[in-house]
Amino acid sequence: xxxxxxxxxxxxxxPADEVAKNAQLLIRAGYVYKEMAGAYAxxxxxxRVIEKIKEIVRQEMNAIHSNELVMTxxxxxxxxxxTGRWDDKVVDIWFKTQLADKTEVGLGWSHEEPIVEMLHQxxxxxxxxxxxxxxxxxxxxxxxxxxxxxxxxxxxxMKDMYSFHATKEDLDHYYDQTIEAYKRVYDRLGxxxxxxxxxxxxxxxxxxxxEFQTICDAGEDVIYLHRGQxxxxxxxxxxxxxxxxxxxxxxxxxxxxxETGNIFNFGTQxxxxxxxxxxxxxxxxxxxWIGSYGIGISRAMGVIVEKMADDRGLVWPANxxxxxxxxxxxxxxxxxxxxxxxxxxxxTAAGVEVYYDDRDERPGTKFxxxxxxxxxxxxxxxxxxxxxxxxxxKLRTESESALVDRAELESQLKQLANS
RNA sequence: CGGGGAGUGGCGCAGUCUGGUAGCGCACGCGGUUUGGGACCGCGGGGUCGCAGGUUCAAAUCCUGUCUCCCCGACCA
Numbered sequence: 001x002x003x004x005x006x007x008x009x010x011x012x013x014x015p016a017d018e019v020a021k022n023a024q025l026l027i028r029a030g031y032v033y034k035e036m037a038g039a040y041a042x043x044x045x046x047x048r049v050i051e052k053i054k055e056i057v058r059q060e061m062n063a064i065h066s067n068e069l070v071m072t073x074x075x076x077x078x079x080x081x082x083t084g085r086w087d088d089k090v091v092d093i094w095f096k097t098q099l100a101d102k103t104e105v106g107l108g109w110s111h112e113e114p115i116v117e118m119l120h121q122x123x124x125x126x127x128x129x130x131x132x133x134x135x136x137x138x139x140x141x142x143x144x145x146x147x148x149x150x151x152x153x154x155x156x157x158m159k160d161m162y163s164f165h166a167t168k169e170d171l172d173h174y175y176d177q178t179i180e181a182y183k184r185v186y187d188r189l190g191x192x193x194x195x196x197x198x199x200x201x202x203x204x205x206x207x208x209x210x211e212f213q214t215i216c217d218a219g220e221d222v223i224y225l226h227r228g229q230x231x232x233x234x235x236x237x238x239x240x241x242x243x244x245x246x247x248x249x250x251x252x253x254x255x256x257x258x259e260t261g262n263i264f265n266f267g268t269q270x271x272x273x274x275x276x277x278x279x280x281x282x283x284x285x286x287x288x289w290i291g292s293y294g295i296g297i298s299r300a301m302g303v304i305v306e307k308m309a310d311d312r313g314l315v316w317p318a319n320x321x322x323x324x325x326x327x328x329x330x331x332x333x334x335x336x337x338x339x340x341x342x343x344x345x346x347x348t349a350a351g352v353e354v355y356y357d358d359r360d361e362r363p364g365t366k367f368x369x370x371x372x373x374x375x376x377x378x379x380x381x382x383x384x385x386x387x388x389x390x391x392x393x394k395l396r397t398e399s400e401s402a403l404v405d406r407a408e409l410e411s412q413l414k415q416l417a418n419s
Numbered sequence: 420c421g422g423g424g425a426g427u428g429g430c431g432c433a434g435u436c437u438g439g440u441a442g443c444g445c446a447c448g449c450g451g452u453u454u455g456g457g458a459c460c461g462c463g464g465g466g467u468c469g470c471a472g473g474u475u476c477a478a479a480u481c482c483u484g485u486c487u488c489c490c491c492g493a494c495c496a
Contacts, residue, residue: 009446010457011430011445011446012430012445012446012457013430013431013432013444013445015430015431016425016426016489017426017487017488017489020489034488036488037487085496090496092494092495110496112496143494143495144493144494144495145492145494145495147489147490209496332454360454361457362453362454362455362456362457363454363455363456363457364455364456364457364458365456366455366456366457367455367457368456368457369457380455384455392455
């Protein structure tokens with residue numbers, strides 16, 4: 001991508017109506033546009049980050065044999081009435097609207113009920129099980145108070161997955177597999193080190209559910225960590241958990257976190273409420289065991305910004321950065337332009353994602369933009385570098401630059417690609 | 420939903436107390452000088468001050484209502 005072809009531009013000043021670091025930086029850098037409180041548009045750069053996060057999640061969900069699909073945003077009232085969750089007193093974040101003929105419909109805040117309803121048509125026998133389905137979807141939740149930039153919105157992108165099993169053992173097994181898959185996701189997002197599988201309040205069926213809590217000062221959750229035993233417990237269930245898990249309250253460390261994912265074991269509750277059954281090996285009707293698993297995609301982007309950005313701007317891990325390279329061309333001399341164009345063309349052809357700052361701007365402006373946008377590697381082509389037949393490279397996370405030849409540059413790019 | 424703060428060119432702000440029909444920086448356009456950490460000079464375009472109503476000869480400024488945004492709290496299967 002050439003800078004001259006990107007419609008967004010950076011801003012020196014942060015919007016006055018945002019306090020959250022993630023929103024300030026993402027807006028300044030042109031990654032997102034705020035439509036209203038709790039609703040952000042993803043601009044080209046932000047969209048690339050979202051897509052990269054999705055791709056990592058997609059690969060890991062596919063690896064545990066889940067099928068990707070996309071459910072509808074419009075949802076039927078009748079389906080949710082079967083489980084009592086259409087009632088605003090039960091679920092207070094519904095966006096509801098109606099069709100032209102006055103039929104009431106809801107905007108999806110979750111897809112548990114609709115997906116169970118859908119499976120009536122496809123699941124009849126134990127031979128059809130297990131099944132795992134997931135989607136990336138914009139969830140609509142009428143939060144009373146949106147806040148923290150993209151981390152708590154009224155519409156946000158979520159990966160939600162649902163699994164269906166013939167037996168409790170099979171569900172438990174898949175549930176554990178999913179925990180491992182989630183760990184791989186957070187590792188690949190660069191926040192695995194600070195993300196803990198956390199005991200949280202359960203549903204009707206299990207004592208606890210599991211949340212994935214990522215340590216983050218900008219978070220709104222509080223968990224208690226037992227670093228020695230690698231156990232984490234949400235504040236809301238800490239008393240129960242201490243009893244249940246046989247740990248000492250004094251050994252727990254209190255930390256602020258963001259809930260970046262959660263998984264629930266529904267047992268057979270949903271299937272019974274909604275009348276979804278299958279025929280088992282003995283020809284008898286049996287209830288399905290269901291699990292539900294979520295990852296906040298847009299929230300993950302916000303958390304990564306909060307944790308990694310510095311005072312000069314965004315800092316992206318190589319595998320989710322919109323572009324790997326910020327190629328800054330300094331000067332307008334023919335040989336410099338030609339060299340920069342050539343490097344851009346060749347790296348791009350080789351599959352490297354390069355953002356080419358081909359604007360006629362001064363060096364300081366380009367460096368400041370490079371820092372703000374946060375791509376992993378800055379490469380400079382200028383009269384100076386051309387004289388020596390080299391390229392100047394600098395990692396976003398470091399302050400010193402180095403002069404390297406083309407081979408060294410390419411090996412550094414290879415390293416970034418593998419990180 | 421309770422409490423607090425704020426809405427003035429695209430962005431960040433001053434002006435509001437002490438009414439006299441709007442100013443600065445950035446961004447933008449033109450000309451010139453510049454070119455390794457957000458350049459400089461000159462010229463120029465752009466806002467009726469969130470919205471509605473009221474007081475007044477006169478309202479960004481005073482009064483009433485309302486909408487929106489931010490923060491704290493409550494809430495968050």
